Amino acid sequence: xxxxxxxxxxxxxxxxxxxxxxxxxxxxxxxxxxxxxxxxxxxxxxxxxxxxxxxxxxxxxxxxxxxx
Numbered sequence: 816x817x818x819x820x821x822x823x824x825x826x827x828x829x830x831x832x833x834x835x836x837x838x839x840x841x842x843x844x845x846x847x848x849x850x851x852x853x854x855x856x857x858x859x860x861x862x863x864x865x866x867x868x869x870x871x872x873x874x875x876x877x878x879x880x881x882x883x
Contacts (some may be wrong), residue, residue: 833861
């Protein structure tokens with residue numbers, strides 16, 4: 816079997832860190848539209864991570880509604 820490991824949703828992901836770097840670069844290059852788009856992507860990613868954390872805390876046993 817593949818060793819998937821455990822995801823840590825409490826800390827920012829590599830994708831979020833990359834988005835932050837891209838936002839900083841867009842600020843330096845004075846690209847307001849790019850900044851707005853990247854910030855929205857980052858907000859969506861953070862919201863997704865919070866939803867995953869909430870669903871995991873609501874279901875601490877790791878068993879979904881189907882019993883798996």
